[in-house]
Amino acid sequence: MDLKKILEDVKNNNIDIEYALDKLKNLPYEDLGYANIDHHxxxxxxxxxxxxxxxxxxxQILxxxxxMKxxxxxxxxxxxxxxxxxxxxxxxxNAEYEELSKILKIKNHDIVNIGKGKILVLTGGTSDIPVADEAYYTAxxxxxxxxxIYDVGVAGIHRLLSRRHILEEARVIVAVAGMEGALPSVVGGLVDVPIIAVPTSVGYGANFGGVSALLTMLNSCASGISVVNIDNGFGAGYLAATINKLK
Incomplete structure (x- = not known):
């Protein structure tokens, strides 16, 4: 069923809007040779x-x-x-750039706040900020x-505990950490909301480029924690946004 026929059928009351929307969800993508842009x-x-x-x-990016524009x-x-x-x-x-996180933004229309609550992004250290900012600007x-809230890792846990009231106000928490990656486990013992753990490649040799933090987060004894890939701030921000828009 092509787009023109769908529109004609809606106009002539042959199909209802819900049925038309269901069909439109599979249309269309645009083939540029090097990319298939999924407009729908x-x-x-x-x-x-x-x-x-x-x-x-x-x-290619341009x-x-x-x-898309x-x-x-x-x-x-x-x-x-x-x-x-x-x-x-x-x-x-109207293009904007966030240098630390390497995020590009072009707003062609106003962004409507569809989140049902607040998303909180935490980092273990200052070196984790580029990945955390990717999550922040994405969400x-x-x-x-x-x-x-940045630089509140377990090496000085009082820095996190002093902001516990902010943790309790969040609907979703993104916890970003390198080194041994313990921050999500600690946060998981303090709150009753979903936590998205983001391991970063920050750390010395035995950190193995973030693998040690990844394994710590995957093996967390705290419940309610999901884990994205190493340095994947975008994935964490996107997942947090998806959770936050649920009723």
Missing amino acids: RQLRNGYPEVIYCEGKSDE GIIEK EKDSNILGTRCRKETFDKIKKIYN KFLGNDVER
């Missing part, structure tokens, strides 16, 4: 497609942005190089009230 992802998943910039050329999509890019952003900014004046761009 927001209909299915609630959020538009996000551009993973790493490994793509500047020309091509994807152009086609034609559909009036808000555009979020992750792992965007500063040099790439500089080229984008010359074409799109915020997807329409959430997001707060950050």
Whole structure:
């Protein structure tokens, strides 16, 4: 069933709107040769497609942005190089860049807050901030009230405990940590909300590029913790936003 026939059938009352929306969820994607842009992802998943910039050329990224802008999509890019952003900014004046997290943002329409509560992003140390900021800006761009508390790791646990009232106000918590990755387990013993653990590659040799933190988080004795991949702040922010919009 093509788009024109769906619209004609709705107009002539041959099908109802709910049926039409169900059919539209599978339409369409746009083939650019190097990318298939899923313009209807927001209909299915609630959020538009996000551009993973790493490994793509500047020309490919600009091509994807152009086609998404034609559909009036808000555009979020992750792992965007500063040099790439500089080229984008010359074409799109409303483009914004978060240098630490390498997040690219282009708002083509207002972002509506659809979150039901607050998302809280924590880090064990200052070195974890680039990954945490990726989670923060992702969740915020997807329409959430997001707060950050950084450098509250287990080496000085009183720094976290002094902010316990903020932890208790959150609906979802993203806990970002490298080294041994103990922060999510500690937080898990203090709150009754979902915790998304993010291991980072921060640490010395036996950290194995974040594997030690990943294993600690996967083996946490605290309940209610999910774990994303090493340095995957985007995945954590996206998951937190998905949880926070549930009724």
